[in-house]
Amino acid sequence: MYLALPPPEPITGTSELRLPFVFVxxxxxxxxxxxxxxxxxxxxPYEKSVYxxxxxRARRVVENAFGILASKFRFxxxxxIMSPNxxxxxxxxxxxxxxFLRREVGLHYIxxxxxxxxxxxxxxxxxxxxxxxxxxxxxPMQRYGKRSTDSAAAERDAFKTYFCSxxxxxxxxxxxxxxxx
Numbered sequence: 622m623y624l625a626l627p628p629p630e631p632i633t634g635t636s637e638l639r640l641p642f643v644f645v646x647x648x649x650x651x652x653x654x655x656x657x658x659x660x661x662x663x664x665x666p667y668e669k670s671v672y673x674x675x676x677x678r679a680r681r682v683v684e685n686a687f688g689i690l691a692s693k694f695r696f697x698x699x700x701x702i703m704s705p706n707x708x709x710x711x712x713x714x715x716x717x718x719x720x721f722l723r724r725e726v727g728l729h730y731i732x733x734x735x736x737x738x739x740x741x742x743x744x745x746x747x748x749x750x751x752x753x754x755x756x757x758x759x760x761p762m763q764r765y766g767k768r769s770t771d772s773a774a775a776e777r778d779a780f781k782t783y784f785c786s787x788x789x790x791x792x793x794x795x796x797x798x799x800x801x802x
Contacts, residue, residue: 644656648661652770672784689719697712
């Protein structure tokens with residue numbers, strides 16, 4: 622299957638910096654163009670820690686979205702025995718219905734603490750969907766031994782540089798990175 626991703630676009634607030642559309646992954650994924658993964662190692666420089674923290678947060682948002690979707694549409698918790706085209710249409714339909722219900726019904730549909738959230742002390746609390754066991758269904762993928770390309774490493778470095786720049790930094794990142802390092 623080929624995914625026709627849009628070409629890189631300028632980042633909001635900048636005129637010249639163009640970053641590509643990407644997928645976020647963890648250590649199991651290879652570092653390839655359009656697939657971001659964390660920098661390896663426990664003791665890494667501040668800029669790489671910021672990048673890893675921001676990537677981890679992006680992955681958490683994706684996991685929450687899939688977890689909430691699977692907790693509302695329980696047929697997504699098991700294998701779909703059908704053609705890939707039919708399965709794709711059903712999942713897309715469930716996602717469209719889910720988005721409609723979130724927009725029209727709001728918190729009455731998902732509940733105020735369905736997603737993971739951060740307490741006032743900065744500690745993460747799991748969302749309700751994780752407590753229901755849906756999070757245990759997300760199985761780790763096998764590692765790939767493919768070496769990254771220079772262009773993939775340059776993409777990751779561009780995101781790292783942007784996350785640490787005045788235009789790309791967010792208010793909480795320094796406190797979170799300094800707390801964990």
